[in-house]
Amino acid sequence: MLRDDFVRRMESPGGDKRRSRSLHIDLPLLFILISLCGVGLLVLYSASGQNLFYVKRQALLMLVGFGAMFGVAQFPMRFWERWSFLFYAIGLMSLLAVLFFGVGAKGAQRWLDLGFTRFQPSELMKVAVPMMVSAYLGKRYIPPSFSHVLAVLIITFIPVLLIVRQPDLGTALLIFASGFFVIFLAGLRKRYLLTAFILALAAIPTLWMFVMRDYQKQRVLTLLSPEDDKLGAGWNIIQSTTAIGSGGWSGKGWTLGTQSQLNFLPESHTDFIIAVLAEEFGLVGVMTLCALYALLIGRCLVIALNSQSQFGRLIAGSLSLTFFTYIFVNMSMVSGILPVVGVPLPFISYGGTAIVTLFLGFGILMAISTEPKRIRIDL
């Protein structure tokens, strides 16, 4: 630690940019995140039926998130690489604890009640799994050998299966994706990719028959023909596509969306919030949000590319792609091209733990971005 600090000071002799660097803040990333949070609070105010309670709570969580992000960014990458196994183990144990002592609602058991707060271990795993896999692969030869691939599969699948049991298929798939992204970026051989693809196809019937619950199957069926069940499962999709479609080019105006304000739109302030944005701000609003997301992902990929360690590269790349996956899955399900899975829209959807987790990820990215250049000794 002492030596690190010494090096860092040597490399950062003053200046604005330098100062932010010494504070481990990536300014472009920070500005984009602030903009996104602003948009999010604006839409949330309308989506919650102009309920300031939600907005205040969300703003508070965002502040906590920013704090957590800055905190995480202060630790050097070597620290994360070294202790990633510990985080992973803690996550795994709390997942097991959920299995036995968890609390929940609507038939799902996802939370641990810690007395002062509720904690969702699967959220922690969204960061811990890619970190663990990155740490594992970062130290190994590339492209990963068969035994490494196997190890990664085990690392990933243990938490994934535990989360499927809760059941929380959406989160499980996203965590699996985050592990997969790491190994893909690490250069997984094409033949493994092909095998994985074929296995995935083969797994679909198995999943359908043995793993998926009835309500999950229903969601898939509903996607295929929402009109079959207009007042039941199809309702959400019909109402959200109607909200989006009726927004048109420029939207109905802030807080003037009839679908959302009159409660036709379900879950309007959580998973389906993009429909509120689309209804009230139109395609212009959707494009603007997507542009912000694109900038954010772009910046993250640049950080990944410039990372000095393989661990940094992998974790940064995986987090960026996972982040994109969130957006893709959420926007697809709300607009009716994917079945409904409980995936919130980052920074816009209302939701506690999820938002803090997001910021933790960006804290890692800031840490990577502001890593001091290593002194390279050319032999």
Added chain:
Amino acid sequence: MINDAAFSDPARERRIFAGRLLISVVLVFVTGLVVMARYVDLQLTRHEDFATHSDNNRVHVRPATPSRGLIYDHNGELLADNRPTYILTIVRERSDDLDELLTTIGGLIDISDNDIKRFEKSLKRRKPYEQTPLKYDLTEQERGILAVNGYLLDGAEVSARLMRFYPNGELFGHVIGYVGRINERESQAIDSVKYSGTDSIGKIGLEKFYEPQLLGEVGSEHVETNARGRVMRVLENIDPQPGNNLTLYLDSRLQRVAHKAFKDERGALVAIDVKTGGILAMVSAPGYDPNLFASGISQRNYNSLLNSPDRPLFDRAIRGQYPPGSTIKPLFGLIGLHSNTITMDYAIDDPGFFVMEGIERPWRDHNSKRGGHGRGVDLAEAIIESCDVFFYKMSIKTGIDLLSSYSEQFGLGRITGIDLPGERPGIMPSRQWKKGARGQSWFNGDTINTSIGQGFMLATPLQLAVMSARIASRGKMVTPKLVKSIDGEILASSEASELLEINSDHWDYVHRAMSDVVHSTRGTAKGISKGLSYKIAGKTGTAQVISIKAEEEYDSSKIDKSQWDHALFVAFAPAEDPQIAIGLIVENGEHGSSAAAPIARLVMDVYMKMKAGSHQTAVAEVIN
């Protein structure tokens, strides 16, 4: 564990990573584009569809109920009113568990099995998201209880409606009729748009006859509702047009007097304004309270009305068909004179019976002591004393064809065309009628029976009143009607096309004879002449309920009252310048002179005093 890092090749790692990242970027770009394409498709290409769907979602058109036209009597007294009432309705779709909701409501306020039964019945007929009434006429207390517990009652709603109210209750029951809930048969016949704001319709009486005028035009309310159906705001309003108000010729004071005069008797009275044909009073006793029906009558109440031996639901005035008895004698006499089959000098000897050639059985004279009316009985005397034998003989001379065809012109045997539904035509028998109805040819015996208003002949009290008015007006085509004006616009008065040209001497003769029925010492209705300040012309009648064999004597003390003769009376007044004509019957009243005539006199007294302007005291006098 071997640490691979020792052999790591940072450049190679970076290269492979960059390659993979490039692939990822391409994939991100492509999938991102797919999602964007979806939003462009929804928001631009299919925007119109979704905009429409979104509007259909939130905008609902609610019918705005027009208030039903009011009904007033001649003097502006309200006979049919609309009164605000509160009903508890349920929207099936908004209740998650209907049974539980009903149980909850049942625990709060009193819900009868009848309410439940009716509710379940209408539940089957309702349109989606329609309010189905559960309980009518909520009390203030019940409304309070429901309001306080509103949070428990998702799907239930208390709403205000206008309900028909008849302030006079039974008094105008048969005339005004009532409104009731639209039944299945009616709902198929009506224009569902016109009736979208109401669940009631005129069932009978004026309420039915003038349904189109009374209904009004339904308005609409475009409201914005949220997903739970709660109305958030009103977007556009088209006000309903209230129904037209009816003003009747009926005078509630006269009606009240007539109604009261029947006491506990069964019967009917119709009083007509001779000049206009307007119905001044129309009573069928006993009556019923139409308010029972307006608020949804219970099966028990309905059954008790339906099965009552007095048949209160039966409108005797227009549907009761009785043998007119002697009340048709003035008309038949007039026909005899007019057709020249008899003259004013024509007279007969009455031994008390009449024997026709070839028929062994004699026809008795019902209205004389043994020995008959004596010698030299002319038409006047035959009317005054109600001599049957004169009319037996005259009818054979005149023949059924003339009697029948002229009588029809005076309103017998056909509906009068009054503005009420369900009027019966009675029977004016003729050769063709008997052939058609009985498949038999006409015999002189039939003519003789007809000549005293018995046999096949049947007439409603309304027809008797019309006949009386047409005689009173000396042959004017008096047509009865109840409604004088609609929204102040007076309906075309059918004043007086001439019915037929009859010699005025004949009119004078018959009018005088009818006047003498009341005012002569020999008149059958002389009992009502006492203290009369004006002249009444009339004719009593008695209609047999059971046939008495010729050799038997009718003795009321030996038979049940339900088989006593009906008492009838037709009259008009004042005799010199007739204003009011009356036809009335008292079922099983025995004698027209004693049971029916006094009622007519009472009504006429009040009418004459009203005309004279001192009606206030007149009514008070009679009623107290």
